[in-house]
Amino acid sequence: MADLDANVIVKCKGTGNINEVLVVGDDADVDKLNILEAKVDGEGEVKHVPVVKYEDDRYIVNVGEVEHPMEEEHYIAMIELIADGQTHRQTLKPGDKPEAIFIIPEADDVVAREYCTIHGLWKKE
Numbered sequence: 001m002a003d004l005d006a007n008v009i010v011k012c013k014g015t016g017n018i019n020e021v022l023v024v025g026d027d028a029d030v031d032k033l034n035i036l037e038a039k040v041d042g043e044g045e046v047k048h049v050p051v052v053k054y055e056d057d058r059y060i061v062n063v064g065e066v067e068h069p070m071e072e073e074h075y076i077a078m079i080e081l082i083a084d085g086q087t088h089r090q091t092l093k094p095g096d097k098p099e100a101i102f103i104i105p106e107a108d109d110v111v112a113r114e115y116c117t118i119h120g121l122w123k124k125e
């Protein structure tokens with residue numbers, strides 16, 4: 001079994017595709033993948049670290065403290081909220097607001113992640 005976990009986000013070295021691992025295959029070859037580590041701070045954090053709030057029975061996730069651009073080549077491709085182990089995902093395209101709303105019960109353990117097409121994967125725990 002390869003050293004790979006479900007919910008990890010990877011970049012295929014061959015194609016450049018970004019994928020999230022749903023189920024780890026018996027023959028998963030990690031040598032063909034770059035496992036993306038989510039950044040939590042550093043240069044660009046105010047435009048990339050998700051900002052999470054819960055109000056009116058929903059989570060509202062914004063990217064970020066200062067709204068991220070949503071241009072043709074540089075945009076937030078997805079926002080995820082992992083609430084008590086359940087993954088909720090919103091995909092986005094250029095021109096969309098860099099925000100996701102998930103109407104779910106409030107959870108004890110919440111992690112938000114987002115993927116920027118230029119600056120990669122970021123998260124807020």
Ligand SMILES: [Fe+2]
Nearest residue numbers: 116117118119
């Ligand atoms: Fe960015």
